[in-house]
Amino acid sequence: MGQFIQDLVEKNQHQATHLLQILRIVQSRYHYVPKDAIEQLAQLLHIPRTRIISVIEFYSFLHLTPRGQYELLISDSITDYMLGKKNLTAYLSKKLNVAVGGVREDGLISLDNTSCTGMCDQGPAGLINGYPLTRLDCTRIDVITDLINQQTPLADWPVELFQVEDNICKTGLLLEQQIDYGAALRTAFRRGLQETLAEIDKSGLRGLGGAGYKTATKWRFCLEEHQNVRYVVCNADEGEPGTFKDRVLLNSFAHQVFEGMTLCAAIVGAQQGFLYLRGEYLHLFDKLQSILDERRKSGLLGINILQEGLNFDIEICLGAGAYICGEESALIESLEGKPGIPRNRPPYPVTHGYLGKPTVVNNVETFLAAVNIAVNGGDRFASIGTEKSKGTKILSISGDCSRPGIYEYPFGTTIQAILKDCGAVDVIGVQVGGPSGTFVSNQEFARTLAFEDLATAGSFIVFNDGRNILDIVHNFTHFFAHESCGFCTPCRVGTLLLKKQLDKIVEGHGSAGDVVLLEEICQIIKKHSHCGLGQTAANPVLSTLERYPDVYQSRLKKISYEPGFDLDGALETARRMANRNDAGAHLAQLGEDYN
Ligand SMILES: Cc1cc2nc3c(=O)[nH]c(=O)nc-3n(C[C@H](O)[C@H](O)[C@H](O)COP(=O)(O)O)c2cc1C
Ligand code: SF4
Secondary structure: OHHHHHHHHHHOOOOHHHHHHHHHHHHHHHOOOOHHHHHHHHHHHOOOHHHHHHHHHHOOOOOOOOOOOEEEEEEOOHHHHHOOHHHHHHHHHHHHOOOOOEEOOOOOEEEEEEOOOOOHHHOOOEEEOOEEEOOOOHHHHHHHHHHHHOOOOHHHOOHHHHOOOOOEEEOOOOOOOOOOOOHHHHHHHHHOHHHHHHHHHHHOOEOOOOOOOEHHHHHHHHHHOOOOOOEEEEEEOOOOOOOOHHHHHHHHOHHHHHHHHHHHHHHHOOOEEEEEEOHHHHHHHHHHHHHHHHHHHOOOOEEEEOOOOEEEEEEEEEOOOOHHHHOHHHHHHHHOOOOOOOOOOOOOOOOOOHHHOOEEEEEHHHHHHHHHHHHHOHHHHHOOEOOOOEOEEEEEEEEOOOOOEEEEEEOOOEHHHHHHHOOOOOEEEEEEOOOOOEEEEOOOOOOEEOOOOEOOOOEEEEEEOOOOHHHHHHHHHHHHHHHOOOOOHHHHHHHHHHHHHHHHHHOOOOOHHHHHHHHHHHHHHHHHOOOHHHHHHOHHHHHHHHHOHHHHHHOOOOOOOOOOOOHHHHHHHHHHHOOOOOHHHHHHHHHHHHO
8 A cells, every 4th residue: 555655646746735636546446545544645745644534524435434345325316316216225225235324244335325416317326436327226226236246347337327418408509509629719819818808798797606706807806916826717516416517518518618717717817727526527537638638739728828828737626525615615625635614705716716826716617608708709698698697507407307408598588488398297396506596386487597586506406296395305404414514503503403303394293383493593504604505505494484384384293272372472482582693602502402
């Protein structure tokens, strides 16, 4: 092991910023990170061993104790459940003779759940040693079981087990035009870089990763910082359950995405870029590396790009199973080889980003759109969409519909029109924007896809009237409790309490007072959490409490009150208490009372 670690560290130029990438490789070789490896890494990288341990403990794909030689993870997205995940996991566990969360006695196999793997259009899905398994069913599980028991190397497994389809169902402005390699850069150099930034400004392009910040403004802020080192980061963490459009863009439009990053570098004056690729998309890694090589050979990356004096290159860094690393400041921490804990903002990454330097962070789709604008001009883009949401949005559609996949729509399209296209019938509601987004009931399908109305990074999960609202909320609430990074109390304790409180109600043990307490916990998490994860973690409960109070009521245990007892008054008092200032202490007290 000593020589292996030594070579690995040398290959990573003794950079502590590469710690996460190094640990990923150690994990994949030994199926955990052995104590001796930690000691040696601490010495070679000149960092405390406690820092290495904190990184291993933070990321769900890294372990301090051995996992199986075949590490099998099953996706926990609501869509996987809708496709029969629960029974399949039980079948798998029985066939392989291993408990969920455990390692088989012979050490050959471990089995566990993992948050959404980004395959909601072809689930139930899982990962085996990091590589995706799609469309799991009993037949496939029988094959997988035999392959594991015969200790067949993954390279010899049938390729169809790993097949990942793009499922592009509807194209628009961005997806219908394959732009020639280098076309956007050549046009931008010919037109002038500042003139190209003006086109992006004119287009009205807003970030397509969720928050919708104006792209040209972000790039201009970075450009205006008085620093000689700047970075460009493409956020391909795509961890929001139900989102998978970036997976498709990186599989079929990677040249354009890399070109968008290079265009941004030319405009803002950056020399180094990073593609932060979620660990679940390991299957794309080699292909993306070869596209980068191709671009270097074609003079589109590296030194003196297109003979225009631009020096810029891109490195791909893999995540390791932490949804919070999609948040841009957590992502930067992760790129620096640390646990992905969100920073205080301001300052924002655009002034104090990677290694404290100005850094543009944009979503995959935003870079794709920037390339389109550089080639076609801003007016064309701006002519589509609504007043405050220009251009188009690529959706990842999954759930109860006959054609799950990728759909591109002009902003302003109604939910009704989208449901018709994807073959959804008898719909009770749609979750727009993933668990942190909005549950849109079937009374609201005239609402539109737009920053003014329903903003989304792209997740669009359809539920038909056979689904139980509380099962959906239960899944989302468990997701947030699992993915909370644990840094701040309102989110760390609050998401856990929320989960327990909801479980109590879902299991039929709750009273009316428990629903009030549920709401109270929601308000505290929402108001007092440090970052966007906590601030939106209560959305699924709050939005369904508002739309479907009867569904919650129907699960409550029957209690008879004394004649004359003022139930409404008691509930109101509890509500008022929820608006207290000492939220952290109050939450801790609630936790103690609860336990
Ligand atoms: C919990 C959390 C997770 C996020 N995950 C992603 C993600 O996976 N991809 C993404 O582009 N943005 C994600 N974001 C938003 C980023 O912080 C950031 O706004 C975005 O990358 C900026 O790119 P854009 O302007 O092109 O949208 C997330 C934000 C939060 C709070
Ligand atoms: S809100 Fe949650 S995810 Fe965000 S910093 Fe606090 S604990 Fe971490």
